[in-house]
Amino acid sequence: MPEYLHARNRAGAAHPTTVRVDTPTIEHHRVPFGIGEARPRISWVTTAPASWAQTGVELRLELDGQVRTHEIPTGESVLVPWPFEALRPRDRGQLSVRVWGADGDRSGWSPATTIEAGLLRPGDWVARAIGAGWTEGPAGDRPPVLLRSEVEVPGTVVRARLYATAHGLHQTEINGIRVGSDELSPGWTSYHNRLRYYTYDVTGLVRTGHNAIGAWLADGWFRGRLGFDGGHVDLYGDRTAYLAQLEVVLSDGRRIVHATGDAWRSAPSPILAAGLLEGEHYDAGREQAGWSTSGFDDSDWVPAGPRRIDLATLVAPSGPPVRCTQELAPVSVDRRADGRLVLDFGQNLVGRLRISLRGKRGDVIRMRHAEVLDGAGELCTRPLRGAHSTDTYVLRGDDTETWEPRFTIHGFRFAEISGWGDQDVHGSITARVLHTDMRRTGWFEASDPDLNRLHENVVWSMRGNFVDLPTDCPQRDERLGWTGDIQVFAPTATFLYQCGGLLSSWLRDVDAEQLPDGTVPWYVPVIPGGEQWTPPRPGAGWGDAAVLIPWTLGERLGDAGVLRRQYASARAWADLQYRLAGPRHVWDRSYQLGDWLDPSAPPDDPAGGLTDPNLVATAYYAHSSDVLARTARRIGSDDADELDSRAYAARQGFRDAYRTGGGRLTSDSQAAYALAIAFGLFDEDELPAAGKRLADLVRAADHHLTTGFLGTPVLLDALTRTGHRDVAHQLLGRRTVPSWLYPVTMGATTVWERWDSMLPDGSVNPGDMTSFNHYAFGAVADWMHREVAGIACLEPGWRRIRFRPGVESGLDWARAAHETPYGRASIRWERRTEGVEVEIVVPTGTTAVREFPGMPDRELGPGVHTSLLPEPACWGEPVG
Structure with missing residues (x-):
């Protein structure tokens, strides 16, 4: 079947007739007001004809009644250095941008962004x-x-x-x-x-x-x-x-x-x-x-x-502050015989209630919160542990009184209200959703409603756990900035929301809280946490956040500045790993969490899973060594050659200690193979056997997961890399426990901490650590964006993009969009009688490659590209 391919702009015309520059942005600020950077970096998005490329830019700053301009011969438009004199405290100006291409014709000026400095000293x-x-x-x-x-x-x-x-x-x-x-x-x-x-x-x-x-x-x-x-x-x-x-x-x-x-x-x-x-x-x-x-x-x-x-x-x-971003009314109200109300808001959320009512002076309204109900239909507060999550309002007794707590938040879907009486609830009780007010930048949708609900659960878990810093859970007596959790989730987070400001701020605290020997605490900011967590001990996967999160921000946001700023912290952690691994380059003498919460681990021992924790630790040592070496090269550090040698030694240390030959490992588990494949610890000639063993283990588990916090985020990628996309899609589609979609079948509206936080009979997992809002396993959304919809970042800041429709999924259609630093990129594919229709949008300033099974790769420039492609010979079959 012939392919047709053409480009048009977003409105559908053959080519845009002019070059347009959007309002410039400043650093990672949603609004650059009261900023602390005296020389902030500038970004802008350009829409232009497909053949146009920026070769220069003029920046104009109106400040103190004077206009300053600066021309830069550059094709860059992301986090461009400030070319003017440093801002002074309280300075307020208007910044505009115009650009030109090879023909020298200049665009019109962009709308101005207002920038204001705070108190800088x-x-x-x-x-x-x-x-x-x-x-x-x-x-x-x-x-x-x-x-x-x-x-x-x-x-x-x-x-x-x-x-x-x-x-x-x-x-x-x-x-x-x-x-x-x-x-x-x-x-x-x-x-x-x-x-x-x-x-x-x-x-x-x-x-x-x-x-x-x-x-x-x-x-x-x-x-x-x-x-x-x-x-x-x-x-x-x-x-x-x-x-x-x-x-x-x-x-x-x-x-x-x-x-x-x-x-x-x-x-x-x-x-x-x-x-x-x-x-x-x-x-x-x-x-x-x-x-x-x-x-x-x-x-x-x-x-x-x-x-x-x-x-x-x-x-x-x-970055932006915490705000109320949404209000939800209850979807049901159950009036109990004793006068209590039990409200279901239909969504597990983070925030608090606003109430409006009348009553006598001294009447008491008490509001309790929980994520789920128990078997008797009462609030299940056991998972909250020591968090009381109870708000109390004593009425003053005049006219209608409206109240909302000021200085607390709760994680809840259900609320029990006592003292309400027979007053109407409609319009009088509202759940107010609170989280850091980040701009949404990523979307996904497919023909399977369960996959859509899973993705929506990931979004809601990110919202609920990005409350000023990235936390592990918003409801119980913890709510801490666990380093390992955000380490695995950062690629997903940076796709869904502009969270660069929040994460770069938190990384400064990681640096501040890092111990003199390089140890990165389990969670940041540090608080006492019993002998398991205090004083902090070096832990693989968690401490590696110091290396891997800056790298993610550098890749997904194009921010090399955060790599430079965090380099000393990253190097200190990697040096510690190097010392602990010793001359054998095997990290096997430290306390480790391993593949935390794999489904085989007992409820009271989340670290006691299938995979040797020392294998996990050594794999992360090798991976962080490699990423740090790449970081050094990216920022032009003199350490690069030394770190390349260290990364090679770390890889060899893993191979010598944990390979048994024929693509096998000492831990014959999904997590072990997934980590080794994803981190490049097998040679190319070993990959087919390693990938086959991983696929066989997944099939032996009837396409269920046997992985925890560290193995799960790389599992589908390891299958994909080794040619087992069909197995990966079947694994994603499984709906019985343990799987990503099992919680969806149980009515989940956020991602769970355990694969079976709720058991099939509807009872709550007996483990002391059971959260129904925890984003770690939601890291799968990054693979869904890249391999189900088919949009992936190939070069820092999405300067180059890969589009590959996930036709092996067996879905009828899928689509995703992301606001890259260069503008919106998107893909939509749909099966039709005559083939697969694919629409791809490539932003100005970027290039792309389109991959499709059975066809040669195709280079794409900026614009909208619509194709009708021959249906592949084999379609994957989803597992129901």
Whole structure:
């Protein structure tokens, strides 16, 4: 059957007639406001005719009433270095871009992006930290604090900014109106090393004359209870603190600065208790009306107490804050005989409830949360362990009252509400979804509804676990930044969302928390965690995050800067592996988690699986050695030759210790072969036998998984690389436990921590560690993007793309799209009577190769390419 191929633009015309440049972006900021980079890198997306290629760019910056331009002869458009003088604190400018190609004709100017610097130096701060003006009680008896002050503004306001942070969590109000839409600010960082502050545009809130500023201040991660085994309090200090600086520019040029300090006053808040794990207890009868407005009588308040925040630790954010991104109404309400309501929101989510109701003063509403119901239809709270996840609201008793907790979040699908009475629920109870407000960049859909639900589960698990940092689970008494979990999930994460800002910030904390010997903690930020986790020990797969996540950001986002910045951290980890592996280059003398949570592991021993943990450790040693060597070459380090030699030795160490000949390994398990194949530890002539053995093991398991956290993410790729795509697709399609689709058949709406977090009879896994929202096994979505839909990154930043329709899947159709740094790339393929119709979109500035079974590869340039291709001789059969 002949192939037809043509290119058109996204609107369908043969060629776009002009070159268009979109609004430029700055670093990985969603909005470049209050940024901390004095010389931020610039990116832009161009749409142009298929034959056009950029050869130069002109950048224009309007700043302080002056226009600066700079021309660069370059074809680059991703994270281009700042060509102007460094930004000064508070600088605000308009940045535009125009480009040209070989003919020299220039495009029109792009829409301008507004860029504003924050406070870049400790000396830019005049504020002094404050807190409660009384001696606070012991942990558990320290309610959040109210802080307030007033300021006179003697003129017309042109611009007003609030710079604010806290040891703890804060919300600020000006003249009775809340500042910003961010939640849980300033988030969780390694506070002794880095404390994030946010910049707020409050021009519309500050007025001529009297103004009041007030703040709520709560424990948060700073001194609240964190972690498992009963948790720990006061990990960073036993006193919360608030630091804020209001700067107002008047029409006559004067600048008014009002900052936290001696003039502020404090009082207990109506929040009686607030904990991230416990929930929030709010007594509306204790509210003080108008406390954050001017003229309020605060004579019974006490002067705020002085606190200390090291100004040298303050950093501007590199990504967006946590926000409410969606609201969900309950899909069902079950009224119990005792008056309780049990609500099902139809989706396991992370956030909290907002309620609106009437009642008498002193009436109590209690809200409990859980991910699943038990066999009796009650909230199953056992998996929450020590997280109480209970919010309590005491009514003030006037008119309709609307309330939402401020300083807590829960992981839940179901909520039990007591005290509601017979009031209508419709429109009165809403679940508010909270997570870091990242821009969505990746989509997938196929003809199998179960695969679509699996992919949607992955998206929801990422949303629920990207709450300021990448966590392992959002519901129980843990919620920690486990390094191994995000190490395997990072390729999927960077496809689905623009998470470069969040991950690059977290990597700075990895560097800050890394031990002097190079040990990377199991989770970052570090908190005590029992003798298994404290003090941190070097663990394969987890510590390797220091090497592998920067590499992923470099490849998927085109960010070589993060490779340079994290190189010392990555090298320190790799040096430690080198020392621990010794002259044999075999890492077999350390405590390891191995292929954590493989389905054969006992419920009380997640590390006790099929695969030798030392084989896993040595495989990761070899893999990180290789990736670090490639990193050194990418950034031009003088270490490259030395690291190449080390990588070769590490590979040989694995081969000498764990090969038995004929493509076999000492651990005859799916995980062992998958890791060795994916990490390039077999020679090419050994791959057919190794791949056959892996495929045989999958078939012997009736196309079920026998892998855990480290083996699973590379399993399908290992099968694919060795020519067993059919087995890989059958494995993905299996619907009985253990498999990716088994949870879907059980009604899952997020990815589970265990393959059988819920057993086939509907009971919850008896293991102490059982989460229903955990993204690690969701790393399979990266393979779905690449091998089911058929879109893959071949060169850093998606400069070159591979398109290969996953026709062996047996699906009728599939499609995926990704907002690459160069613009949207996408593929859609569909089986038709006359063949397979394929539509591919290649962004300007990139090249692509289209692969298809039984046909030679085809080079593609920018544009839209539609083809009708002959149906392959063999189609894969999905397993039902």
